[in-house]
Amino acid sequence: MDVKVGIPRALFYYQYYPLWKTFFEELNTEVVLSDYTTSKTLDEGTKSCVAEACLPVKIFYGHVMNIKDRVDYLFIPRFTSISKKEYVCPKFGGLPDMIRNTIKDLPPLIDTEINLRKSGKNAMKAIMEIGGFLTKDQRKIKNAYKKALESYREFDEKIKQGVLPSDILDRKLNVIRKSSEPELNIAVIGHGYNLYDNYINMDMIDKLRKKGTKIITIDMVEEEVIRKNVSVLPKRIFWNFGSRAIGGSMHFLEREDIDGIIYLMSFGCGVDSFICDLIERRIRRTKDIPFIILTLDEHSGQAGMDTRLDAFIDMIRWRYRNDNNISAHG
């Protein structure tokens, strides 16, 4: 029987799943994903996780609880850095340790460190180590990685064309638009694991689509564009997400077709608290574009989210109606 590798459907899943899936399958293993996030995931996560952790980490815990008993290995890599001279949130770096020290009866963890801070070449080292958990055949590992990169590129290309990662990963492109008004382009900035997990964000994406909007995220912006924009800052941003969020937002500000910008942050996220403020200041200084910050936490009541989204879209449409009125008479 095939060895089963478990992948929690959380955090970097939304960024790298196609890469991981192909890689592990090429090594003749069966990839087992945890179920979609539900309130049970959050309940279990909150119970097993330290109280101070942020919501997405608690959700990650819930996903680990969901699959730990049905797999031979759990894939929880230690993400230190995924780009040159930048880090990811320290919680990712400590994730395998946090999990190991708080959850009992775990299968062995594949917890290889991924650290590309000094050089992208370290990726290969990490890959060989991850593959080493499953086979001794080094050539096979290299080939698996090559195939995995192809899957990843295919995934990334679709995103760059404007498809949301969650539409590719979850395969449910069936939201019915309920608005008869012109389509609006709304840029939503936030961590992938907040944007693309329908449970965490209270169906924000679907709600916005029903109101007749097209969603644009920083994942759709080409890396070179992001880097070019962010390079004008006087100092390098410490975090990979921070650079991408700021570079992406600056790009959105340059574009004429973006009707509004939403920043989705999770309460208690250190990175968000800095980056959100930087972005807000930059937006307010540069352009007269509708902007709102939405904060997520463990609330399950959706009224707060609905009111804010409603009012935000109302405000944009009202502005346009007003502009049109003026030009019609002027």
Added chain:
Amino acid sequence: MKTSHYLGIDVGSVSTNLVVINEKDEIVDKLYLRTSGQPINALRNGMKTLYQRLGKDIKIEGVGTTGSGRQLASVIIGSDIVKNEITTHAIASQKLVPEVRTILEIGGQDSKIIILKNGIIYDFAMNTVCAAGTGSFLDRQAARLEIPIEDFGSFALRSTAPVRIAGRCAVFAESDMIHKQQTGHSIEDIINGLCEALVRNYLNNLAKGKDIEEPIVFQGGVAANVGIVAAFERAIGKKIIIPQYYDVMGAYGAALIAKEEVIKNGKNTNFFGFENTQNDFKAKSIECNGCSNMCEVIEIASNDVVVACWGDRCGKWSAVKRENQSVS
């Protein structure tokens, strides 16, 4: 002959407000009722009172609902439009103070700032995950100190020495108030300190980075608190206008929108009539076991017929409601 009127309803966390306007957009009657955790009862009492006062003379041609209980109110009363409270507050404010540029609104659980430019909403912000500094917190403190909430503000005005209270979090504020009270500060000074803390918190969070330009209108239940108003004026250094109907502005805005909606579409109102709101409405909470989301679904029944459901994430229950509604 009965004259045409429009009804606006704002079901908020602390108060349920009803406003009736005439064709000239004037308020002919208003009610500010405590929700007391039971919005259905509050609504029915409100409708009963309105019926006794006006029922014989007016005909309701349109109904608008707003506030966090706007869906509930819409199902029970039968509404023509359901609108978020930011839009309704702005519309009402513009009606009474046409040049308004900044709206400060503090209600039971929410606080908002709305910035208007060229007569439209230009920007807004609402409090985030925390309800510190809103009406429900003031209510609680008034109850703890055994001071009627109506007198809370005047206590603050009698303060003679400043006392600093932490305003970042309601729990911290309360423990700070208790510490200060145990060391002998006067109750007037502590209440004034609290008012200043709330205003400081509001300005640092909601109004951060926004230009507060005149005319400034302060509305919502908390605008009744003269202590908060004074603290705002001190902090901003500008004059603050409290509109005549400050406590029912959401409902007023809802009535104005309902009127516009009905006239624009030339439709007959969905209003069930005053008599029908006296039906036996019951809300039941069920935990759906369809999947591990275990949604807390609310089922609203009128005389044992389910008229609405919500709270489900997948739409299974709320779809049932739509079928039932189209039949009725």
